[in-house]
Amino acid sequence: MPELPExxxxxxxxxxxxxNKKVIKCKVLNSKLRWPIETRKFKVLENRTIKSVKRRGKYILIEFELDKVILIIHLGMTGVISFANNHVYKRHKHDHFLLFFNDFIFVFNDIRKFGSIHITKDISNMFLIKNLGVEPLSKKFDENYLLQLSKNRLCSIKEFIMNQKIVVGIGNIYATEALFLSKIHPKMKAKYLTLSKAKSLVSNIKDVLVQAIDMGGTTIKDYVNADGKPGYFTQKLNIYQKKTCPIHKNNTVKNIKISGRSSFFCNLCQREEL
DNA sequence: CTGAGATCCTGTCTGC
DNA sequence: TGCAGACAGGATCTCA
Incomplete structure (x- = not known):
């Protein structure tokens, strides 16, 4: 489900x-997620206070005081975080993980179990984190970076920008939208990226992500934020799951599979398939 | 180091 | 109404 803005x-x-809230109790209801939750490890969270919460790529990092213990959460496709009132909480199907606080419960729910929850004291060496690429909204993500890494890549440009080892946080929706705005065919080989296309792509990726963050993300089917609210960037989508191109209004949007994922594009706007 | 393809899992929608 | 098959915001592993 969620990409960087979500x-x-x-x-x-x-x-x-x-x-600044203290965890009273930690409960694993189901450890069988994408990566098994190592239940025993989670005892250390009890009676500890949360110092800060951050994001790295599509991972949420919850940092605790002392010892640099960090709880890492990935939402996969269908992961949802919510807060339940202590007295009202009733276990829902697919609730997998709970953190009890004084006056509420943090709930992790995931229908498809593609999400995962980890705990680590050494974030920079954590196997899922250590090989991640640059943050797309950082200065490091520019046309030179993209051009450099794409030089000899035979994979499609769409796969390339969705590759979390290159740049983090971009999934199917925002890759599709950014490529449309830059008029690049999603199947074009990454190695054929030019300086001007790279410039345009970087700038459109940043724009799309920033706008989407401002609007609370995109809700396609069932995405909701931790307050149960949908994202409103859905209204701004140009091409993802659209029938016709917003520019060539009589032209049907093409939908092809690229490494198993639906890829929407306008064959008049995005011509150069090489 | 690449890239293609299978795989994890559940729910919903489409077409016969 | 039933049922099979396709499809869904992801990412890793295996193998060539």
Whole structure:
């Protein structure tokens, strides 16, 4: 499900809610997620206070005081975080993980179990984190960076910008939208990226992500933030799951599969398939 | 180091 | 109404 804007939105709400709060109890209801939850490790969270909440790529990082213990959460496709009132909480299907606080419960729910929860004391060496690429909204992500890494890549440009080892946080929706805005065919080989296309792509990726964050993300099917609210960037989508091109209004949007994912594009706007 | 393809899991929608 | 098959905001692993 969530890409950078959705994770950022959720992270902000979690941050507001959990900073300086002490975990009373931690409960694993189901450890069988994408990576098994190592239940025994989680005892150390009890009676500890949360110092800060951050985001790295599509991961939410919850940092505790002392010992640099960090709780890492990935939402996969269908992960949802919510807060339940202590007295009202009733276990829902697919609730997997709970953190009890004085006056509420932090709930992690995930229908498809593609999400995961980890705990680490050494974030920079954590296997899921250590090989992540640059943050797309940082200065490091520019046309030179993209051009440099794409030089000899035979994979499509869409796969390339969705590759979390290159740049983090971009998933199917925002990759699709940014490529449309830059008039690049999603199947074009990454190695054929030019300086001007790279410039345009970087700038459109940043724009799309910033706008989407401002609007609380994109809700396609069932995404909601930690307050149960949808994202409103859905209204701004140009091409993702659209029938016709917003520019060539009579032209049907093409939908092809690129490494198993739906890829929407306008064959008149995005011509150069090489 | 690349890239293609299978795989994890559940729910919903479409078409016969 | 039933049922099979496709599809869904992701990312890793295996193998060539």
């Amino acid at each position: 994770v950022e939105t959720i992270m902000s709400l979690v941050k507001r809610r959990l900073t």
